[in-house]
Amino acid sequence: MTERARLASTTVVRRPRTTLEVLFSPDTDTAGALARQILAAEAAGLLGGALKPLPEATRHAACQQAAVHGVRLLDADLIGLVVPGWQAHRDLAIAARRTLAAPGRTERPELAEHRITVSQQPAVTIEAEGRGLITVRLGLAVDFDITGLTAQLSAGRLTAFCGGRCDARVTLVIQETDMLTRHAHVDLATLTPASPGLRLLPARAYLVAQEIEDSAARLTSRRAG
């Protein structure tokens, strides 16, 4: 994301699972909270006064509708955002290939401090009486700072973590302006499925490994027969 203006406030959230749980606490009406942010953007003039001609109730309804769609567009599992970064991590990819090539083998590479940056820029168009009033450009910027982490891999999959720390900073952006920034400690161990684990290699690598394993099993059974 390019340089953005800033209206953001900062808070720390504990043990979230999704991006919107970081931004708005889990027991909050997420759509309502996002609608308030869109209204705040409108009040700050970020929407160019496009909603000004509407009566107040209609303006609120428009922001609420935009927020309902925005929630669907912006909410994502934190672990689902981190995994593509790890798939590109050289040490993890090499260890994953070794464990995939040798079934039963487990590796525990220590990961150097790294940062995974995720950005997403959906939009919502608000229409009134069939006329498009404005397209609200939403955005989400997430930074994961990961330190002192030891990963456990087997069969090309990430199955567990030992130690380490992952801090996430999630920023809600509306019309290129930071509206809300929240920090959270992400518990990677809780979010990682132990079985079958997270795939770190392209799907084809697992297919090839499976084919090799199957043909080896056929050979063994033929010899035994």
Added chain:
Amino acid sequence: MVPLAAAEPASGSAHWTIMSLEITLAVALFVAGLLIDRRASRRRRTTGEHGVRAIAHPGAPITVALQVSGAHAAGPLAGRELAAGPLGTSPPGTSPLGTELVAARAGEAGDQLCGGQGG
């Protein structure tokens, strides 16, 4: 001209014909009313309570960049943001200034998450 009082009352079968026509008409009106109401409520749902509606645009795929700190993590590439691009890695030993910087699309990995936690 025949005075009303002198008009013959309708016969039994004619009376029942008129009654059934009235009932049919009442049912037809009731069904038409129901249909009109359903269409109106559907329109209300699509356009919202105040005649407003919102259309979602998912936009470009999520972009993901990885930056691994090394001996010279503060090099010129550190912190640079990459545009969306295919998944790639720096070849071993060729990371610029000790910093590995690659980009991937999150959507590509979304379907690769498997199983439930601890399952």
